[in-house]
Amino acid sequence: MTFEKLADTLKALADPTRLKIISLLRIRDCCVCELVPIFNISQPAISKHLSRLKTAELVRETRKGQWVFYSLNEKRLAETGLALSHLPDLSEHLKKLEEQGLLVTCE
């Protein structure tokens, strides 16, 4: 996972409302109208949060008649948590700096 992609996913997670939605979806799938009364924000606001989570592939949607149910992509969420402990390696960057004499040593 690139730094840019991971940053995008973390941005999708970095909001209390969206984290709460994810926590709720861990219990069971929910449709939009169930989520609205939990938060003190409008239905379009909830829709936009869900859309943001969907773009980040953190949730999936399934239409069931009138309702659209959202479900958690547990795999994607777990991946993201793990990615923080396995960031791409930048050792070569430091090597290049060394070659250019840009590293500071002051111990």
Added chain:
Amino acid sequence: MTFEKLADTLKALADPTRLKIISLLRIRDCCVCELVPIFNISQPAISKHLSRLKTAELVRETRKGQWVFYSLNEKRLAETGLALSHLPDLSEHLKKLEEQGLLVTCE
């Protein structure tokens, strides 16, 4: 960790430049002037990123003579990754909705 606090920490992480800084600090402590030539942004921009990471307690700073060295708070980073798999439980919220007859069942 509350949803709000976790969201703040994730916001601090949700930027490619800051993720790269963290990846570099994993290799070794760096001072600001070492980080500047790696990124195509100004010294004040780097300072602000480091300040953001420091506020989130993801890095610590130590002055050594002219230089200020930043080091990674590995514990805080690991904690944050794990927190995604252990979000606060919202089961009671769902229960309250059930009592209020706000849950949808359409299977």
Added chain:
DNA sequence: TTCATACATAACAATATGGTTATATGGTGA
């Protein structure tokens, strides 16, 4: 003291974010 270097802060601008209300879309059922 005086100058240079490393870093932080201030003031500003462009864009992103997260909310609102109004409206469009799509499915259900009389």
Added chain:
DNA sequence: TCACCATATAACCATATTGTTATGTATGAA
């Protein structure tokens, strides 16, 4: 077909984010 319900989208606004340049502050050395 028509009305209704659930959801999405559009247009808008306030604030946050992320960069810039200019300037202030702290340390080290002449």
